[in-house]
Amino acid sequence: MTLMTLWGMTMNFVFDIDGTISFNGQTIAPEISAAIVTLQRAGNRVIFASARPIRDLLPIIPAFKDCTLIGANGALIANKQQVKSVRPITDHDSAVVKQLIESEALSYVIDGQWDYAAAVPANHQILKQLDPGKLANRVLMTTLTNIIKIILLDLSSEQIVRLSDHLKRNTELAVIQHTTEGNLDLTAKGVNKWTTLQYLGVDHYVAFGNDQNDLEMLANADTSVWVTSKPILNELGRQMDQQCMPKTVADRIRSFI
DSSP states (O other): OOHHHHHTSOOEEEEOOBTTTBSSSSOOOHHHHHHHHHHHHTTOEEEEEOSSOHHHHGGGOGGGTTSEEEEGGGTEEEETTEEEESOOOOHHHHHHHHHHHHHHTOEEEEEOSSOEEEEOOTTOGGGGTSSTTOOSOBOOTTTOOSOOEEEEESOOHHHHHHHHHHHHHHOOOEEEEETTTTEEEEEOTTOSHHHHHHHTTOOSEEEEEOSGGGHHHHHTSSEEEEEOSSGGGGGGOOSEEEOSOHHHHHHHHHTTO
């Protein structure tokens, strides 16, 4: 008996993207896309919740672009491609981070609701995911308004500890470290994927995730699936662990029907 049959209702299914249903940062495997379509055809609601801003999320999910989307770790939402900011970073907190960027000569990506500012080495991996559809304008950091997310890139272990402490003492930012990546993701206080699901009125759901920024979403799900694309975090898995192979993830998705 499936979960949906047991509850006698259709469900919300929430999917993180990178490392959960996409393993190359550019596409979703066909078998996973087909499994998600099967969920939809059974009458279920599919939501995508990513660290990516909506601008960078749309090109990786062309078949699902009209679904409800949560971007920038919860700071943005979109429905039928209409983008809305949930909670921007305050001017004070933005100024503190910009001062750090200048004093430490940091690489960064700063996202507004649609446009962005960036200082990234030419061969950096993040460039594969930064506005891949050429949908936005790259602008100067000093001119970007309505900032919703900041990524500080290529930090040493010492910098991560020191800068995280500085930001926690001097701002109200939510600070997330993506495991093994040497980056800090910054959004407004109290913003994460789960709080934005609450904002959308989504109380009951099945969640798929793989990283630190998925923990609140997974912990509050009716059922959660932890995709083991980052073995160092496996001890954080909730309820179900799933190998990070397209076929096994697709099979797990279909198991709920």
